[in-house]
Amino acid sequence: MQRIKLIIAYDGTNFCGWQLQPELRTVQGELEKAITRITGTSVRVHGSGRTDSGVHAYGQVVHFDVDDTRVTVPWQRALNSLLPDDVTVLDAEFVTPDFHSRFNALRKTYTYTLWLENNFFLPWRRHYVWKCGPLDLKAVDRSMQFFLGEHDFAAFQNTGTPVSSTVRTIFDFKRYPGQSEHEMVLExxxxxxxxxMVRNMVGCLVEVGRGKAEPETVRLLLQMKDRTAAPATAPAQGLCMAGVYYGETGSGGTDTGRNQAHNSGINGEV
Structure with a gap:
């Protein structure tokens, strides 16, 4: 058997998330259908992480195994000829058998796009931004700094996926301009x-930017570890899985997406 690693992008608007669900359209389901059409046998695809319904990606990493007889298939071109318009393969390569898209990942990056104008809204951006209105960006910047480092993020976790620990490390948190002067991207x-977790962090930052909470609120919530005390979850459509980083020893892994991103193999994604 040969292991293949893909980097994929998708528009999550019309998907019920990444993970397979009976009778529902998912990204994993579409990929597996396309691969099966090429191999003639059922193939399981493993992703670097899960995304919810409406969440997008331009750096999702997946892997799957195929028979040695399929090594000559031009996988990127073949899959893109079969996949629907809202998912595409950005890169395909053979990797060593010990490579795992989830367990070998070291870092992950997500972006979240905000629309900062109240007076109008570009309708074609409705599936890709949160129309939150004007924000105090200095307050947002101060708040982001409290997330940096290793913390217990229990206050920023929604229920639904059991985990052994809610401690995570944030290496970088920044903002930059979006596609227009009315948009801002948090990375x-x-x-x-x-x-x-990312949507909950963004929801908190927006509350601070609106003047409904102080920047110190982030630090207090991290200390309290109480989800019920934190602001509401930001909408799904502004979120995008930007990339995954595997490092030089990651069995063929490379940087993907806009910047380095890291996940130590823990499921229960944003």
Whole structure:
């Protein structure tokens, strides 16, 4: 058997998330259908992490195994000819048998895009941004700094996926301009992310930016470890899985996405 690693991008608008679900359209399901059409046998695809319904990706990493007879298949071109328009393969390569898209990952990066204008909204951006309105960006910047480092993120985890620990490390958290002057992108890189953790962090930052909470609120919530005390979860459509980093010894792994991103193999993603 040969192991293949893919980097994929998808528009999550019309998907019920990444993971297979009976009778529902998922990214994993579409990929497995396309691969099966090429191999003639059922193939299981393993992703670097899960994304919820409506969440996008341009750096999702997956792997799967095929028979040695399929090594000559031009996998990127073949899959893109079979996949629907809202998912595409950005890169395909053979990797060593010990490579695992989830367990070998070292860092992950996610982005979240905000629409900062209240007076109008570009309708074609509705599936890719959160129309939150104007924010105090200095307060947002101060708040982001409290997330950096190793913390217990229990206050920023939604229920649904059991984990052995809610401690994670955030390596970088920054913002930069979006596609227009009315958009802002938040980018976070961490060792792993709990269920809807990024969306919960963004929800808190927006509350601070609106003046409904103080920047110190982030530090207090991290200390309290109480999800019920934290602001509401940000909408799914602004979130995008930007990339995964495996390092030089990651059995063929490389940087993917806009920046390095890290996940130490823990499931229960944003």
């Amino acid at each position: 976070v890189c961490g060792s792993g992310f709990l269920k809807q």
